[in-house]
Amino acid sequence: MTTPSHRSVRPKQPAAALCVVCDRVVTGHHHALQCDHCSRWQHRLCETGVSFQDYRRLQRGEWELPDWRCALCLTAPDFNISSSVHQEPEVMEELHAPNLSVTSITSLDARHEVQADQEFNISTSFHVHQELDEDVMEEEHIPDVSLTSSMSSDLHYEITEGREAQGTVAYGRTLARNNRSIMPSNLKIYFSGSIRGGRSDVDLYGRLVEQLGKFGKVLSPFVADKTVTDASVHEGAAMTDKEIYDRDLRLIEECHAVVAEVTQTSLGVGYEVGQAKALGKKILCLYRPQPGKLLSAMIRGAEEKGSFVTRDYKEEDLPEILEEFFTECFARTHKDSLDWTTYEPM
């Protein structure tokens, strides 16, 4: 992660650098940012999307822009794993394990990105459960688990209890490059959904995150991760509450839009929406009306055209609602039509 103290916000040696967008010299008097990938420079006003105030905060070390990429690096297409993964739930069925049934398999880490055409390795943990006869209790009776799919190159597992096995599946690169998985949009979206408030909508969150991938990069795919439970198994085990809080607030600061599924009442979602509003982020709250239940007035009442939108919805309406929200809140001024795959927030 780059910190402002490490980040160069202006070249020390003027005239040594040219802006990657306008091709003019970046001097010590210009506001400019240096790319974390290629070390080239870009004037702040040349489509970085960084406001004057944010640039000042960056200089003062009060804000971070982790892994910031210049316009040139951004146009190199990313290979977005999350959308591919969501299209391949059959991963579960690729496990061949006599006497074993797969009871859960985590989604791949949707934050992991690789460049198109690169080799990569992603791991995902799995959990298998064995139906044992009463008299067969020994660990060695759990047969080998093997993967037969060409997508999957390796599998390890270890016995944790007599009847259960868990471990890691590692994938080699075989995913085809396709339009749906290329997502160079620079729009960053924080998805907020209930975790400790209850996980009954987690499948829906997965589908929502997948749809949001059409508009930009979702910074918080972990909210839709089925292995993160309301008892916080997984996230809570790997991170302290303070670490989770700090990470999420940083991501909310970093994002351009917060999309919150607010049907399942959650303190955390309410808090995140409030923070996002205070930071001036664009907000879409999605609510599925329930008999005998009303959405909090602190959400419904916060409506502000073009910046805080609450929509009652059914799942089938989502594509239209998302398109409308992003078009209304992130319209481009210098292009007639919006192409979300290449969109860069102003």
Ligand SMILES: O=c1[nH]c(=O)n([C@H]2C[C@H](O)[C@@H](COP(=O)(O)O)O2)cc1CO
């Ligand atoms: O383990 C966690 N990880 C995490 O990122 N969160 C954040 C993201 C969610 O949008 C929101 C959910 O809040 P809650 O757990 O109060 O339902 O809080 C919340 C928890 C648990 O509170």
